[in-house]
Amino acid sequence: xxxxxxxxxxxxxxxxxxxxxxxxxxxxxxxxxxxxxxxxxxxxxxxxxxxxxxxxxxxxxxxxxxxxxxxxxxxxxxxxxxxxxxxxxxxxxxxxxxxxxxxxxxxxxxxxxxxxxxxxxxxxxxxxxxxxxxxxxxxxxxxxxxxxxxxxxxxxxxxxxxxxxxxxxxxxxxxxxx
Amino acid sequence: xxxxxxxxxxxxxxxxxxxxxxxxxxxxxxxxxxxxxxxxxxxxxxxxxxxxxxxxxxxxxxxxxxxxxxxxxxxxxxxxxxxxxxxxxxxxxxxxxxxxxxxxxxxxxxxxxxxxxxxxxxxxxxxxxxxxxxxxxxxxxxxxxxxxxxxxxxxxxxxxxxxxxxxxxxxxxxxxxxxxxxxxxxxxxxxxxxxxxxxxxxxxxxxxxxxxxxxxxxxxxxxxxxxxxxxxxxxxxxxxxxxxxxxxxxxxxxxxxxxxxxxxxxxxxxxxxxxxxxxxxxxxxxxxxxxxxxxxxxxxxxxxxxxxxxxxxxxxxxxxxxxxxxxxxxxxxxxxxxxxxxxxxxxxxxxxxxxxxxxxxxxxxxxx
Amino acid sequence: xxxxxxxxxxxxxxxxxxxxxxxxxxxxxxxxxxxxxxxxxxxxxxxxxxxxxxxxxxxxxxxxxxxxxxxxxxxxxxxxxxxxxxxxxxxxxxxxxxxxxxxxxxxxxxxxxxxxxxxxxxxxxxxxxxxxxxxxxxxxxxxxxxxxxxxxxxxxxxxxxxxxxxxxxxxxxxxxxxxxxxxxxxxxxxxxxxxxxxxxxxxxxxxxxxxxxxxxxxxxxxxxxxxxxxxxxxxxxxxxxxxxxxxxxxxxxxxxxxxxxxxxxxxxxxxxxxxxxxxxxxxxx
Numbered sequence: 001x002x003x004x005x006x007x008x009x010x011x012x013x014x015x016x017x018x019x020x021x022x023x024x025x026x027x028x029x030x031x032x033x034x035x036x037x038x039x040x041x042x043x044x045x046x047x048x049x050x051x052x053x054x055x056x057x058x059x060x061x062x063x064x065x066x067x068x069x070x071x072x073x074x075x076x077x078x079x080x081x082x083x084x085x086x087x088x089x090x091x092x093x094x095x096x097x098x099x100x101x102x103x104x105x106x107x108x109x110x111x112x113x114x115x116x117x118x119x120x121x122x123x124x125x126x127x128x129x130x131x132x133x134x135x136x137x138x139x140x141x142x143x144x145x146x147x148x149x150x151x152x153x154x155x156x157x158x159x160x161x162x163x164x165x166x167x168x169x170x171x172x173x174x175x176x177x178x
Numbered sequence: 179x180x181x182x183x184x185x186x187x188x189x190x191x192x193x194x195x196x197x198x199x200x201x202x203x204x205x206x207x208x209x210x211x212x213x214x215x216x217x218x219x220x221x222x223x224x225x226x227x228x229x230x231x232x233x234x235x236x237x238x239x240x241x242x243x244x245x246x247x248x249x250x251x252x253x254x255x256x257x258x259x260x261x262x263x264x265x266x267x268x269x270x271x272x273x274x275x276x277x278x279x280x281x282x283x284x285x286x287x288x289x290x291x292x293x294x295x296x297x298x299x300x301x302x303x304x305x306x307x308x309x310x311x312x313x314x315x316x317x318x319x320x321x322x323x324x325x326x327x328x329x330x331x332x333x334x335x336x337x338x339x340x341x342x343x344x345x346x347x348x349x350x351x352x353x354x355x356x357x358x359x360x361x362x363x364x365x366x367x368x369x370x371x372x373x374x375x376x377x378x379x380x381x382x383x384x385x386x387x388x389x390x391x392x393x394x395x396x397x398x399x400x401x402x403x404x405x406x407x408x409x410x411x412x413x414x415x416x417x418x419x420x421x422x423x424x425x426x427x428x429x430x431x432x433x434x435x436x437x438x439x440x441x442x443x444x445x446x447x448x449x450x451x452x453x454x455x456x457x458x459x460x461x462x463x464x465x466x467x468x469x470x471x472x473x474x475x476x477x478x479x480x481x482x483x484x485x486x487x488x489x490x491x492x493x494x495x496x497x498x499x500x501x502x503x504x505x506x507x508x509x510x511x512x513x514x515x516x517x518x519x520x521x522x523x524x525x526x527x528x529x530x531x532x533x534x535x536x537x538x539x540x541x542x543x544x545x546x
Numbered sequence: 547x548x549x550x551x552x553x554x555x556x557x558x559x560x561x562x563x564x565x566x567x568x569x570x571x572x573x574x575x576x577x578x579x580x581x582x583x584x585x586x587x588x589x590x591x592x593x594x595x596x597x598x599x600x601x602x603x604x605x606x607x608x609x610x611x612x613x614x615x616x617x618x619x620x621x622x623x624x625x626x627x628x629x630x631x632x633x634x635x636x637x638x639x640x641x642x643x644x645x646x647x648x649x650x651x652x653x654x655x656x657x658x659x660x661x662x663x664x665x666x667x668x669x670x671x672x673x674x675x676x677x678x679x680x681x682x683x684x685x686x687x688x689x690x691x692x693x694x695x696x697x698x699x700x701x702x703x704x705x706x707x708x709x710x711x712x713x714x715x716x717x718x719x720x721x722x723x724x725x726x727x728x729x730x731x732x733x734x735x736x737x738x739x740x741x742x743x744x745x746x747x748x749x750x751x752x753x754x755x756x757x758x759x760x761x762x763x764x765x766x767x768x769x770x771x772x773x774x775x776x777x778x779x780x781x782x783x784x785x786x787x788x789x790x791x792x793x794x795x796x797x798x799x800x801x802x803x804x805x806x807x808x809x810x811x812x813x814x815x816x817x818x819x820x821x822x823x824x825x826x827x828x829x830x831x
Contacts, residue, residue: 045710051438085347086677090598090620101602103595118708121667122654127708138595138625140602145593145627146636152623155679155707157671159347168347171679172597172622174573174640333795334776348650348671350735353657360819378818382657382740382774415795417743417818418778450776450795457806460788473788478803536791 034068034109036061038128043116046123052165056126056158057114059165064109067091071105074098084159085168101140108135114156123160125168130154213238216282216305219312220272224286227254228267240306240313249319258510259484259542265292265508280307285465294408294485294506300465324514329480333450336384340445355385357443360419361499364437367524371429374502376421376491376535377441379414384448387414387441389422393429394436401433402426409504411489411539413448420537421491423502452479454486454538457516461528464520469528471503472520475511475538483511487539488519492531501527511540566590566607566630570637576644576676579615582626582637584608590630596641597622621678643678646704649686651726651733658715659742660769666713666737670726672704679707684728691723692716715739719771741771747822749781749815754804757829760813761802762822772799777817785811785829 038057040048048056063082070078076092083091098104110133118127131153138146157169213219219238226235232251239245256262268291275283282305290297304315341351362375371393379385390405409423459473471490477483486507494500505521523531566586574580584590586607594601594613597620605611607630618624621643627636650671658665668688672680686709689699695716702709709726716722719741725734745768751758760781765773779801783790787808794801805813807829815822 093598094596094600098600101593101600103593103600103602105595105600117706120652120669120710121712122652124652124654125669125671127706129706136625138593138627140591140593140629143629145629145634146595146625148636148638150623155681157679169679171643172640173681174623174642333797336776346650348652348733350653351656353655356655380818382777384776415793416774416777418793419780419818450797453792453794453803455790455792455803455805457790458788459790478792534789537793 032065032109033061034064035111036064036114037112038114038116040116043119046119046121048116048119049123052123052126056116056128056165060112060114060128060130060156060158060167062164063167064112068107068109070095071098071107074104082164082166083168084161084166087167087170104139106137106139108137110134126158126165128156128158130156130170213312214310216277216284216312217272217274219305219314220284220286220303223314224267224270224272224288228270238314240308240315241318244318245316250316253319256508256510258482258512260510261292261294261297261485261506261508262290265290265297268296275302281305282312287466290508292506297506297508299508302465324512329513331451331480333453335447335449335451337447338445352383352445354445355379355381355383355443357381357385357387357414357441359389359439359441362437362439363499364431364434365500366431370425370427371431371434372426373424373437373439374421374491374499376419376499377410377414378419379416379443381443382416384416384446385414385443386412386446387420387443388412389424390440390442391424392438392440393426393434394438395433396435398435402429408487409489409502411487411537413446413539415448415450418537419535421489421499421502421535423504452477452481452483452511452540454478454483454511454540456488456536456538459534459536461523461531461534469523469525470520471523471534471536472518473536474516474518475507476516477511477513480513481542482513483540483542485541486511486517486519487541488521489537489539490521490523490534491537492523492527492534494530495532500530566628566632566635568626568628568635568637570624570626570639572639574618574639574641576621576641576674576678577615577619578644580613580618582611582613584611584628586628586630586632588630590628593627593629594624595627596620596624619676621674621676643680643682644674644676645729646672646680646682646684647675647729647731648673648677649726649728649731649733651735653724653735653737655737657738657740660715660719660739660767660771661717661742662715664712665715666724667710668713668724668726668735669708669710670702670704670728670733672707672709672728680704681707684709687725687727689725689727691725692718693720693722717769741773742767742769744773744777744779744817744820744822747779747815747817747820749813749822749825751813751825751827753829756804757806758811758813758827759802759804760815760825762796762800762815764799765796765801765817773817775799779815779817781805781813781815783807783811783813785809 036057066078066081074095076095079088079091113131115129135149137144153173155171158165159168213222223235223238236247268289271287273285275285284303286301288299305312306315357379360376360378365372373391392400393402395401404424406422406424411420455476457474461471464470489504491499492501503521507519509517511517569583584607588607590605590607592603592605592611618641621641625638652669654667670686672684674680684704685701687701688711689697691697719739721736721738723734744765748763751760775796777796778793780793783805785808792803794803810828813825
């Protein structure tokens, strides 16, 4: 009888633990680092260094991961890691106004194709074009007011920070050729 | 059965107390109350210094009349914010050199634990018999002191005003200094791989420099990353050259295909003062039989240098850097007063050394 | 599950009497006011979400909704949505940058040795008045104004919002002004042109109290520009007592130091990677 009581207790604890683990795994899966492919065929005038060609897509992916989380949870602090300058100002402003209006933006990221356009001769700024595939949902509280998959194009300025590349400006374009 | 356990515990406690007494030097202290031999005299005095019982240690000197007590204490406790002010005497070794009925010479090696790592100080100490007991004859410090005076110092000083945090991107800024790695040589040592070389500040402003290295294996993967840490003079004035050394412990050369070097420089406020002259440099064998590069440091300025740090690059006959060694000097550099220094040079490397270049770095309480 | 709910909402709105609709212009220029037309009737909520803003207002479905110019300053994609009792309807539109009127002007380095070929780089990123990147090609005028010399200009057309030039530093030291202009923007940066490495580094020695006073002749680069004070000159002296080295910063154009010399000695001098002449002197004890 005693053994039965203990084993049922154990099973309950195990179920609780498993549900916590499952919840965290789901949360982690929701917030995966997006896929980013970098094409540097047309980069000029400075050739890209090996290390930079690895760190730019990595940091850009992490920037999107934190941006998506920041816009969904309305947490401006998450922007500190990978954003600076106008990009940080703009997204901070967006999150503050989302908070004021009770809105959230949820992205499902289906990947980014980055094309490096300009890398300054002194290596202090890089301009890129991002062909992104995203599903965007805008929610008012729990109510979905907008839901659309989109093929977006962004013009991005990235600048080197102490140990990473930071997104300085990101501007969606309608895809028109300049 | 019930009594066995308390008895066992009591026994264990007693053993531990005895062990603690032994390890804390209880036996030595008991033996040393009477200095019946020269070695005991020195050991007793050093034990008392170790225990900060300077009065008792001073009382063990045979020439108390000539030795100022405060000066004696300063020799162990340091002064002017020198390295010894941030250290403690951990332990010491003593061995005899010469001995007679009335006088003996002992060699002592003092092991200090300091804020920058261990520091050894080797001294030869005379011990004299005084009645039934032996006493230490402490050498009188006759270092000349500069008479009171005003020394005009008008070397340059650089301050930096950077871009404010709120300033817009792209507005005028001052760039970080241009530094260049002049040379790099990878050496297999018994305990790992060491990279040695030199770096120069090519700019017209001072730079705070650090050199880092990443080792890559044959597949191009990063296998280790280290920096020069304190084996470099970090603050380099315009056109100044510093040696650097980066150690990769437990690394084998066969594993390494490539090395990625990275010299990072920041703008730094700095002063061209003090100028430190390094005199009488020579490679010699020290009293312990080790190869050292020794010499004297002379502070040409008027401000006390608290912690001098000597870094030396050694070159072979082709002018290639074959080793870099460094050492902290325990004494402060008072204006115009020469202070000796010695830094180790591995015996196997000393055979190939044709010339050397000494750089003196310094750390001060006010500025560094 | 979400899709099902939305589909259900859409179906529900389809069967209602008058479905709400929203019409936004396809493209707008940044900083321009617009009106968004809606249809339907009854109370509704209007949402406008842009790159740097998100707003929610109560409106009447079927009315025209004015959007102020200051709500449309950031270029990018905007979503306008209208939610009424019959569900939500949305339209999206792009705000494109206004005319080029500002520059982010990056000039490197801030210090450059004289006569360095292609040693100065100037990059201009073209913005409109609202800091949006202007991707349309725009002419940027770069100019260089050296002290006591005539200004020289060159025009470059921006590509993807960026224009840049590379310049060779002048033969004479001193500050030079670099400018970039577009629209009402005229940005100026100052580059300090400093002496290059020392050239013909020479030392002389004379007897002094503590041995010999060793000093350099005034230190110049090969173009005759004085090497700045503070630049380190390394003196090395070898005699019977060993070697003496000292790093001395240049002060008022020269570097000097008093060195103790025992017997005959050889004195050499270097600054960075440049070496100078060698002296042989004989001193006394």
